[in-house]
Amino acid sequence: MTTGLGEEERRLRDQFIAESNAHGAAVVEVVGDEQHPPYTFTVGAWRRFGVPEAVTIGLPRGAGEFLVRNYVRRAGEGEEFPPGSVWDDLIEGVLVTVEYVSKGHYFTYFGSVFLLHPDGDFDAVQLITATPDDMWPWEPEAPAGFDRWQPILTATHAPESWTPGVDGP
Template sequence: MSPEELTDDERALRDRLIAEADEHGNAIVEVAGDEYSGPYTFSVGAWRRFGVPEAVVIGLPQDMGATLVNAYVRRAAAGQRFLTGVRYKDFFSGVPVVLERVYRGWYLEYFGSAFLVHPKGDFPAVQLIVPTSDVVWPWHPHAPEGFARWQPILTESGRPESWTPGVNGP
């Protein structure tokens, strides 16, 4: 959809997202959870501004989600390269974060308003995955009941695909 085809509300949101990304490096969109799924936070504009994948985190409280996504974009924009399946222990004190590529089939659901800036969906995206406070990942057999539903893995299979859990990843 071209900018001319947008409604006034869509055009205003697009302009706000671009202005925020131009000023801060990326815009943040936060979506509340419900009884079926956790809240999620995603970036808009990181790809446009810095050529780094947009990011999403699911299941964290609002402020924590925005803090994590902003930290990822800031570090990636500064030149840090992130690998999928690697535990990064310096985002939150004592709690690791791992990245996985997002399957394009999830883009509309989890990056909907990013399509106002990237109408063709031609941007890469990564998911920032956070374990429980006891460092149990959503795919682990001992994960708390409902954790995998609260923080789904946005690959085609719903499980890590860039690494093998317990072999070359968490």
């Protein structure tokens, strides 16, 4: 539905739909600054394949796009990504886990998706990456500030779909 959208929003919505039809999802990279980490998210994966939109936070330009595109390709082919499982082949040399994103973070991290789903009626996951030493943001041994550079987008800002070290990383 495009009712209430201005010309620019309709153009952008049409572009996202065309990209998701061609590539599984459009990808948006948001540049960070000294206070805010960069993040990358998908637009159209839910519409195209019925798989959750994805976001990754804190990765350098290009790496985030590679990760979310790899996720969309594989999820679109039917691979499942249950929260708390770990993948070592989504991006070379980096462990990745998945957590559901709380709806309270949708507008901040998936604003453009609302052009396709104005009521916020889509699912979303966060692709969380470990450090090169395989530390996760919630671990006490993780580098100082890692938990702020890669915040966990749940209501509690901690894993909620699994218990770290018990049934998840």
